[in-house]
Amino acid sequence: MFDNKEKTNLERLGEFGLIAHITKAIVLTENSTLKGIGDDAAVLDFSGKKTLVSTDLLLEGVHFDLRYVPLKHLGYKAVQVNLSDIYAMNGIASQITFSIGLSSRFPLEAVEELYAGALLACKSYNVDLVGGDTSTSVQGLVISVTSIGYAQEADIVYRDGAQEGDLVCVSGDLGGAYVGLQLLEREKRIFLENPSIQPDLEGKDYIVERQLKPEARKDIVQLLATIGVKPTAMIDISDGLASEILHICESSAKGCKLYEEKIPIDPMTYDTAREFGLDPTVCALSGGEDYELLFTISQSDYDKVKNQPDISVIGHITEKTAGCELISKSGHVHPITAQGWNAFKSAQ
Amino acid sequence: MFDNKEKTNLERLGEFGLIAHITKAIVLTENSTLKGIGDDAAVLDFSGKKTLVSTDLLLEGVHFDLRYVPLKHLGYKAVQVNLSDIYAMNGIASQITFSIGLSSRFPLEAVEELYAGALLACKSYNVDLVGGDTSTSVQGLVISVTSIGYAQEADIVYRDGAQEGDLVCVSGDLGGAYVGLQLLEREKRIFLENPSIQPDLEGKDYIVERQLKPEARKDIVQLLATIGVKPTAMIDISDGLASEILHICESSAKGCKLYEEKIPIDPMTYDTAREFGLDPTVCALSGGEDYELLFTISQSDYDKVKNQPDISVIGHITEKTAGCELISKSGHVHPITAQGWNAFKSAQ
Numbered sequence: 001m002f003d004n005k006e007k008t009n010l011e012r013l014g015e016f017g018l019i020a021h022i023t024k025a026i027v028l029t030e031n032s033t034l035k036g037i038g039d040d041a042a043v044l045d046f047s048g049k050k051t052l053v054s055t056d057l058l059l060e061g062v063h064f065d066l067r068y069v070p071l072k073h074l075g076y077k078a079v080q081v082n083l084s085d086i087y088a089m090n091g092i093a094s095q096i097t098f099s100i101g102l103s104s105r106f107p108l109e110a111v112e113e114l115y116a117g118a119l120l121a122c123k124s125y126n127v128d129l130v131g132g133d134t135s136t137s138v139q140g141l142v143i144s145v146t147s148i149g150y151a152q153e154a155d156i157v158y159r160d161g162a163q164e165g166d167l168v169c170v171s172g173d174l175g176g177a178y179v180g181l182q183l184l185e186r187e188k189r190i191f192l193e194n195p196s197i198q199p200d201l202e203g204k205d206y207i208v209e210r211q212l213k214p215e216a217r218k219d220i221v222q223l224l225a226t227i228g229v230k231p232t233a234m235i236d237i238s239d240g241l242a243s244e245i246l247h248i249c250e251s252s253a254k255g256c257k258l259y260e261e262k263i264p265i266d267p268m269t270y271d272t273a274r275e276f277g278l279d280p281t282v283c284a285l286s287g288g289e290d291y292e293l294l295f296t297i298s299q300s301d302y303d304k305v306k307n308q309p310d311i312s313v314i315g316h317i318t319e320k321t322a323g324c325e326l327i328s329k330s331g332h333v334h335p336i337t338a339q340g341w342n343a344f345k346s347a348q
Numbered sequence: 349m350f351d352n353k354e355k356t357n358l359e360r361l362g363e364f365g366l367i368a369h370i371t372k373a374i375v376l377t378e379n380s381t382l383k384g385i386g387d388d389a390a391v392l393d394f395s396g397k398k399t400l401v402s403t404d405l406l407l408e409g410v411h412f413d414l415r416y417v418p419l420k421h422l423g424y425k426a427v428q429v430n431l432s433d434i435y436a437m438n439g440i441a442s443q444i445t446f447s448i449g450l451s452s453r454f455p456l457e458a459v460e461e462l463y464a465g466a467l468l469a470c471k472s473y474n475v476d477l478v479g480g481d482t483s484t485s486v487q488g489l490v491i492s493v494t495s496i497g498y499a500q501e502a503d504i505v506y507r508d509g510a511q512e513g514d515l516v517c518v519s520g521d522l523g524g525a526y527v528g529l530q531l532l533e534r535e536k537r538i539f540l541e542n543p544s545i546q547p548d549l550e551g552k553d554y555i556v557e558r559q560l561k562p563e564a565r566k567d568i569v570q571l572l573a574t575i576g577v578k579p580t581a582m583i584d585i586s587d588g589l590a591s592e593i594l595h596i597c598e599s600s601a602k603g604c605k606l607y608e609e610k611i612p613i614d615p616m617t618y619d620t621a622r623e624f625g626l627d628p629t630v631c632a633l634s635g636g637e638d639y640e641l642l643f644t645i646s647q648s649d650y651d652k653v654k655n656q657p658d659i660s661v662i663g664h665i666t667e668k669t670a671g672c673e674l675i676s677k678s679g680h681v682h683p684i685t686a687q688g689w690n691a692f693k694s695a696q
Contacts, residue, residue: 053479057483060487146494
């Protein structure tokens with residue numbers, strides 16, 4: 001079909017480079033499209049409330065390893081990961097479509113487990129599963145989820161609204177999903193070497209759950225509405241804090257200063273990272289898969305968030321020329337660089 | 349993760365059995381969900397006009413063979429196949445999300461070709477590409493498309509509205525996509541045996557295009573609106589006429605009588621099927637991938653469609669107990685059986 005001589009290598013281009021390249025060719029023409037590619041979800045104006053749509057593709061061997069991910073957890077997580085994008089627009093998710101491709105090595109009971117997890121997530125978050133596609137796969141499991149949600153136009157938060165002086169906030173704590181993955185990977189290696197040894201995850205429930213069963217932060221969207229705060233910019237943390245704050249700064253044409261000591265890290269995450277010889281801050285910055293919300297707010301809203309235990313203020317927005325910087329606990333200044341999930345893993 | 353002892357075999361259950369099984373566990377709770385799984389697209393009521401959403405998953409080695417499908421055509425077809433579901437609701441498609449998973453054997457130029465095809469389809473049909481996901485794949489090319497569209501509630505056509513005495517209509521002609529595939533498969537075999545022989549598709553443009561570059565029938569939706577006909581039931585033909593009419597009859601709790609001599613088959617489809625020793629009627633009934641619209645209309649609307657060259661009346665709806673029957677050219681009565689794409693292929 002094509003030869004590979006004098007072609008641009010995809011690996012060299014990277015995912016973001018590929019997306020930037022692809023989206024250049026897209027022209028929006030429908031009146032009902034308020035926002036297409038470039039944020040967590042598309043915003044469509046059919047009438048009255050706005051419709052939000054987001055989609056994810058999860059592939060075996062790339063996004064999950066069935067040797068340590070139970071299928072029910074996988075179904076649950078696949079939905080959460082996708083709902084998270086709707087919440088990151090400050091919207092409420094209301095429907096999903098859920099598609100799977102699977103080979104005949106899976107029995108019906110495996111599919112039931114997968115759907116049971118997806119439906120449990122739907123039930124917990126008041127979301128209807130309204131469509132999907134089921135297909136044979138010649139190799140491995142493929143999952144595709146599309147979420148649809150809604151919001152009043154005035155409530156929608158994009159990535160590009162951060163202003164100089166705004167405070168940078170994050171929900172929950174970071175790095176747990178990545179450290180949980182390190183634990184699961186270690187147990188897998190031990191099991192492969194000696195299948196008679198049982199996994200030792202004793203007392204590590206929290207970080208294992210952060211990896212296997214993340215919860216999208218619908219509660220934060222509701223909390224922000226309750227306390228009367230509309231973020232100026234928001235994104236969910238799928239690739240790690242560093243990558244996501246750079247998205248906000250780039251979209252908003254701003255810089256930022258983050259303070260290492262302010263980054264929320266759970267004690268179990270911290271201690272387990274140390275056991276693995278990992279820097280807990282690096283796990284928070286580049287680990288990813290935490291599905292917390294990262295957002296910026298006006299300084300005038302500080303009093304409304306300062307006593308919220310689930311929200312941490314970790315820095316502030318600066319002018320673009322100041323760059324994006326992390327101030328370490330020792331006071332050193334480090335430039336923040338995009339080091340996504342895959343880059344981090346291969347650097348290990 | 350699970351053993352296969354005493355499990356239900358997926359192959360034995362089949363796709364429709366699997367879908368029926370999965371959907372039993374789904375409970376719809378959102379007020380905005382008017383219709384979930386069970387038709388060509390989900391119907392969501394956000395306000396005013398209704399939102400239509402449909403999704404498809406296309407996997408290399410299952411849905412397409414890159415040895416004879418140019419990537420641009422593949423991108424175009426992936427979109428058409430999905431838009432077809434929105435038109436089959438009597439709606440207008442307005443947006444799609446387009447996700448791909450691909451391995452590093454694909455250079456950037458290959459991805460560009462794929463997207464160029466998808467965007468060409470969008471442009472021709474006034475549809476915006478508003479989202480997607482791009483991922484590495486270890487298992488070949490994966491494409492997932494979700495379409496979103498709209499319709500006035502009163503205009504939406506479901507599968508379950510066929511009434512006794514209604515006329516069964518089909519747009520365009522049938523069987524061409526399947527016969528086109530036979531041609532492409534033959535040329536692939538010849539090429540694999542002797543790579544120096546060039547493909548011989550001379551004069552077969554129409555049926556090769558029916559397979560490689562199908563056109564969803566937006567024009568039929570517009571035509572029906574112009575002539576003032578609202579079908580009582582409608583579905584698009586992806587699995588073949590037989591499978592689709594059975595869906596309408598089952599959803600509507602009715603039977604039908606179709607007449608072989610009325611089924612529209614293009615002369616090139618007819619002649620090429622004969623060359624391959626295939627029965628052209630079987631190709632129309634079970635070949636699939638024609639993406640024409642199959643619909644039922646009230647007898648009182650007959651005068652409005654009888655002179656439309658793109659619409660053929662091929663039978664009528666009967667009471668359920670009469671069953672679903674095909675009357676052959678020789679006057680014999682055959683029960684119509686669901687013989688989808690895969691079943692047909694393996695029966696060859």
